[in-house]
Amino acid sequence: MEPLNITFDPSLIDHYSLVITFAGYLIVLGALAIMAYFFTRLHTLQDFLKKRKLGKPGDNEQEQKTKVVMTGEENAAIAAALYLFFSELHDEEKYVMTIRKVSKTYSPWSSKIYGILNTMKHW
Amino acid sequence: MNTLQTxxxxxxxxxxxxxxxxxxxxILVGIILVFLAIRYSYKPLLLIPLGMGVILGNIPFLxxxxxxxxxxxxxSVLNYLFFGVLKGIYPALIFLGLGAMTDLSPLISNPKLMLLGAAAQVGIFVTFLGAMVLGFPMAESAAIAIIGGADGNTAIFLTSQLANGLHATGNGMVIQNLIGPIAIAAYIYMSLVSVIQxxxxxxxxxxxxxxxxxxPPRTVSKFEKILFPLLGLLLSAFVAPASLPxxxxxFFGNILKESGLTKQLANTASTILIDIVVILIGLTVGASTQADVFLKWQSILIFVLGAFAFMVATAGGIMFAKxxxxxxxxxxxxxxLIGASGVAAVPDSARIAHEMxxxxxxxxxxxGHAMAPNIAGLIGSAIAAGLLLGFLL
Structure with a gap:
């Protein structure tokens, strides 16, 4: 290996290298700052356009007031339907458990005594 | 010719x-890299090709x-494969894959975090001056400084253009081939993020x-996701045309992903293609560390300056956030803490901020927040590399 030859000479930094350093860093910072600014504004613009599309608060209410006219009979019919529907619902069960005992009646067909192994023993 | 002579x-x-x-x-260094990768599962995707490359490149021959x-x-076969490094082809293809796998939503949802990625690039420019003070020529200093960008591909790209042993300075001094030491330093520091930061x-x-x-970050619309790569491409290309590759x-890879219509292209770029290129770049960069090029005291200086660049970049991001x-x-x-993610070691430095x-x-x-400066750091370091190329070539 060649012998180590370390110099420490700040005078090696010339004018051009300083320009590269500062201009380079500022350009990187500037380029990303422009993108950051653009996308912040873009989001604000998108929000604005969305709100504009939806219209001012109260616009739709006014529209509905003029359009929707319901008679008393219709209201009563809807209310009755809703009442019947909700009274049919079972929100809560009774939580009573019923255990029914099932007794098995004896049959030779289900008997263990006459199982196939026992038959084998007789042979 | 007798038998003995033969x-x-x-x-x-x-x-x-x-x-x-x-x-x-x-060769021992190569074996150690492979051993670390296999025994301790330490960055195997990176270290196995790199370690095998180091062994391959240092087999002695007449x-x-x-x-x-x-x-x-x-x-030679290796020389043909090395062409992709020398001409900056592999880094460009890796960037394509990165774009196709990166979700830019964290960046778009909180755009001010982009500034952290830009701020962390201070490591590159401070180290540039530091390397000059230590006597490196300007082109070599720039190549060494880019280690502070904490992205191996950007480092390989810039070094392959500036310090490939083919150029000479104005006073006739030949610029050395620093691809091997710089790439190895960049990759090692990227894998040591959890220790350094x-x-x-x-x-x-x-x-x-x-x-x-x-x-919490807001939801990002598809319109914004498509607009970002387009605007990013135009802005970076206009500011630093040399960063275009x-x-x-x-951004092309990102458009493939975000358009939603070219899924198979995005999938290929982010899986098969990037895997092939990682194999080739790892192997050839490893092989470029031929002893007569790599084993120099200067390599140690490069490692020291690289560590310095990395630390300054980390500190720069944190201080800017403050x-x-x-x-x-x-x-x-x-x-x-997320300021430290401004260095481009994607996604390791974001993960460190999260764990801290x-x-x-x-x-x-x-x-979710740390990914924003992390991606901005990747973009910022590539812009910085483009600017340095523009200034120095």
Missing amino acids: LLGLWEDTGFYNATWENIIM HGAAYHPGIYQEG PPIMKLLTTKKERLIRMK LLGMF VMNLFLKKENRINP GLREDPTNHLI
């Missing part, structure tokens, strides 16, 4: 005859022989700052 000639052709202690050291096995010998993060932040909770490919907090409303404040945040408060998840 056998002697054969012996002189072998690696045993031509081996030097430098070759042996480098230099005057008719055949040409060395990476620096024109016409936490002490600096802890040193520069208070417990109160590390506990800052950030607002990297950022052009990155400065930004002075101007932000309380509910919009930034956890300065969790250590202070197990319910404070910073990964």
Whole structure:
């Protein structure tokens, strides 16, 4: 290996290298700052356009007031339907458990005594 | 020619005859890299090709022989594969894959975090001056400084253009081939993020700052996701045209992903293609560390400067986040830990910021926020590389 030859000479930094350093860093910072600014504004613009599309608060209410006219009979019919529907619902069960005992009646067909192994023993 | 002469000639052709202690050291380095990767699962995707490349590049052979096995010998197989490094083809293809796999939503949802990625590039420019003070020519200084960008591909790209052993300075001094040492330093520091960054993060932040909770990121529309790569491409290409091979490919890959219509292209770029290129870049960069090029005292200096660049970049991001907090409303404040993610080691440095945040408060998840400066760092370091190329070529 060649012998180590370390110099420490700040005078090696010339004018051009300083320009590269500062201009380079500022350009990187500037380029990303422009993108950051653009996308912040873009989001604000998108929000604005969305709100504009939806219209001012109260616009739709006014529209509905003029359009929707319901008679008393219709209201009563809807209310009755809703009442019947909700009274049919079972929100809560009774939580009573019923255990029914099932007794098995004896049959030779289900008997263990006459199982196939026992038959084998007789042979 | 008698039998003895033939056998002697054969012996002189072998690696045993031509081996030097430098070759042996480098082969051992290669074996250690492979061992670390296999035994401790330490970055195997990176270290196995790299380690095998180091072994391959340092097999001793007779230099005057008719055949040409060395990476620096024109016409050899390795030399052809190395072409992709020398011409900056592999880094560009890796950027394509990165673009196709990167979700830019964290960046778009909180655009001010882009500034952290830009701020961390201070490591590159400070180290540029530092390398010049230590006597490196300007082109070599720029190539060394880019290690501070903490992205191996950007480092290989810039070094292959500026310090490839083919150029000369104005006073006739030949610029050395630094691809091997710089690439190895960049990759090693990228894999040592978890060792280098936490002490600096802890040193520069208070417990109160590390506990800052950030607002959850907003939902990003498809329109914004498509607009970002288009605008990013135009802006970076206009500001630093030399960064086009990297950022052009990155944003192209991202458009493939975000358009939703070219899924198979995005999939290929982000899986098969990037895997092939990682194999080739790892192997050839490893092989470029031929002992006579790599084993120099200068390589040690490059490693020291690289570590310095990395540390300054980390500190730069954190300090900038703290400065930004002075101007932000309380509910919009930034956890300065994510400033450290401004170095481009994607996604390792974002993960470190997240883990550091969790250590202070197990319910404070910073990964979503930290990815923003991390990606901005990748873009920022590529712009910086393009600017340095523009200034120095």
